[in-house]
Amino acid sequence: MSDLALLVPELILAGMALALILAARRIQETPVAVVGTVLAAMAAALAAGWVLSWGDKTGFGGMITLDGYSQFFKVLIAATLALTALFSARSLEGDQVPRAEYHALLLLSSTGMMLAVSSHDLLPLYLGLELMTLCSYILVGIRVERPASNEAAIKYFLLGSFASAVLIYGISLTYGVTGTTDFAAIASALSKHGTGSNLLLLVAIGLVAGGLAFKIAAVPLHAWAPDAYQGASAPVAAFLAAGSKAVGLAAMGRVCLAAYGSEARFLSVVLAGLAGLSIVVGSIIALSQTDMKRLLAYSSIAHAGYALLGLVAGTGEGASATMTYAFFYVFMTLGTFGVVAALGERGEKLDGYRGLAEQRPGIALLMLLFLMSLTGIPPTAGFAAKFVVILSAVRAGYMALAVLAVACSVVSAFFYMRVAVLMYMNGPQEAAPARFPAAVFAVLAVSALVTLIGGLSPGSLARWAVSP
């Protein structure tokens, strides 16, 4: 029984998902699904905080762990789920998506995410990530009437299964070398080998890192993101960008520190490569995009790179920097996607932002805030996040990588600020958008608040962002 108590947040989410599916026929036309999802997310977040007060624990034979690290990400996942559910309403109406199933999938995907961040063993980690991704495949393709949506889902599914295979291959090789899949046991088995001596092990680590890099859309395993984001509805794209990335980073952080810590030098080179490539490729390809969601996909690829800068150091401090980055990134990206989703069809095209500042000055101002944060301009959370990850890269001695990262943030300023130029310096071409529903305002307000507080008080997260 006490083992199950470690999974209270997961159980809440899974329970709500099952309840929604059972009641699906009755609640299809009502807001019950949204309310239920948001309540379940809040309950899960509270439960995550509550169980943390018991202190660090492990259960299920050491497979599931409960520590500050896992609970931090569980709260973040719950927040992502709640905010995504809140601004989904408009896109659901437009495409006649079955609400109960949609929300049940969001809930189940989040359950997988939570399982992944709390696992202390490669197998439950794989299990959690697969649950997350399987639900995301369906979510991407849930707008069945649209060919683009179907195409995106298929692409995502094919590449995703390939990445899962890579991950499980890495896991099996690790098992072959060490005879275990438990993180602590892997670490102690590896400490007996000489560093870098076992080629098979390096291949295994590379494969695991590759499989996880897919989840965070780091180059060269990023190809799915632009298509999937473009084909999916804006809320689903936001869910992928925020949730999938946070979880991938969490898993990467734990695997690097807890399991493969002894191969830190090899890992650091791999991660630095992933980070550098993601930042450069993401920033440069984003320049030529004309579709807002595609633009944000490439932006999310670049941000995956920035977040990885923290892990390059291979220290607990670096991992906390990545946690900070993931946290703030989730809110600024949800805010941006919130605006995109609320504008409907208009929000999908870059040209749709023309003259928005004249028609909706408040929304344009919020969008500007999120864009500043994505660029990393103070006083926003994006700057605080960038500061800590670059600091940790510099501390690890990767000076050139740090310079490359900031140079690319100038490139990224160009495309983020292009949206600002369209909003502020062009006249409107389309009629003013309809009034936003209150739920969307709630999402934007929460995201803006976190973005601002994170920028004005960058240390506020330090207490919770503790590495494993």
Added chain:
Amino acid sequence: MTAYPVLTTTTFLPFVGAALILLFGSERLARWVALATTLATVAVSAPLYWYFDKASSALQFVESRDWIPSLNIAYGMGVDGISLPFIFLASLLSVLCIGASWAVVQTRVREFYAALLVAETAMIGLFAASNLFLFFVFWELMLVPIFLLIGVWGGPGRVYAAVKFLIFTLSGSVLMLVGTIAIYRTCDTLDFKALALARASLQPEQQAWLFAAFLAAFAVKVPMFPVHTWLPNAHTEAPTAGSVILAGILLKMGAYGFLRVSIPILSHGVQLFLKPMLFISAAAIVYGAYVTLVQTDIKRLIAFSSVSHMGFVTLGIFTLKQSGVEGAILQMFNHGIISAALFLCVGMVYERTHTREIKAYGGVAKSAPVYSSLLALFCLAAAGTPGLNSFVGEFLIIGGAFQTQVWLGVMAIWGVALGTAYIIWLYYRVVMGEMKLGLVGLKLELNAREVATLAPLAFLALALGLYPEYLLSYLRAPVAQLLGAGVTP
């Protein structure tokens, strides 16, 4: 000493005003709220001038609070004799900007004044910051409001100018971010005072890199030759208020950075880069002056003259002589007054004629005697006429230059001569001669609001010309300390 934290209040009052305007203000009310805010900012900053101790070189009105305990970064504010004049200038120019925009800005009034006020917060905060982190935050905070001011309310080429401004300044400042992080990594602090003490832990070789990183940021802002190319676009396309802030304060931020960061902390780096810096400064003076001579657009002409004038400033700073540095800071202040005044003057006639081509002007004196007299005062000041403010600053800088290298002094004098030529020629073409046909019938004379906007600057130009010692007395102690701390030319 005072009942409230003066620097924090002065810095963030405009920000509060901006928030009020955005949240509650109607278009009509926005102007009044903005004016009241800027005046209140000047009022709350009064204790700074009243209680300031000129004899001390230390930071005064120091405020320090925990900010990011995990990184040991504090929220620290403080002013010395070098930064105080610029806080005054920033708060004064903000009031005048509102005066200058009162009738011109008719579209999206609320956002305009909000952007202006946020820019004021950034300007004052930058000069009040007592650690590098806060300095950087205000440095970057400046970016977006100015970007919007140029891009939304500017002239025909505004979008290009705004984006160019943003990309240029951001390219410099991200390198400053890396430099800041590298300093933090070595010294474990970002407080200016602590860094000046801890600088020995920065290896000479490392200092060279750091100096280059900060130079990238400062040189773009100053702007130094050859990264000045954003400036003519930005100054020309910006609305009058934007040009005033750009020329009056933003350009000084770069020079202030040299004084606050490079010289006290990176002394080895400074010594290493000394010759190139002096050469670039001298080149900027002469090149800037020649390019100014051939301009046909009044605003562009004044913009290019800034390149030349800021060349004097960096030349003075890198002479590393007491008189040179004092002259440079005085000249920063003077240029803030004069270029702001000239942009205001141009803006005022532009509102009536809607052209900035010099060719379209002529004989303005016939219908606008008051305007012409004020413009004459500012043009003479810009040319460095004795009795007006620029003369003293240029004199001190040239003195410092001659002490360093004779050829630098010669270049500087050459620059002064060219400067007199372009500005007097401009005055001649615009104000004297026969009245151009296009101007006949226009009401060119200034109204009371416009005279009131220019009057404080005219007073300052005259007063500092007659009694420069008032400002120099603020600079003496901090500059002596700056140069006494071990940087030798």
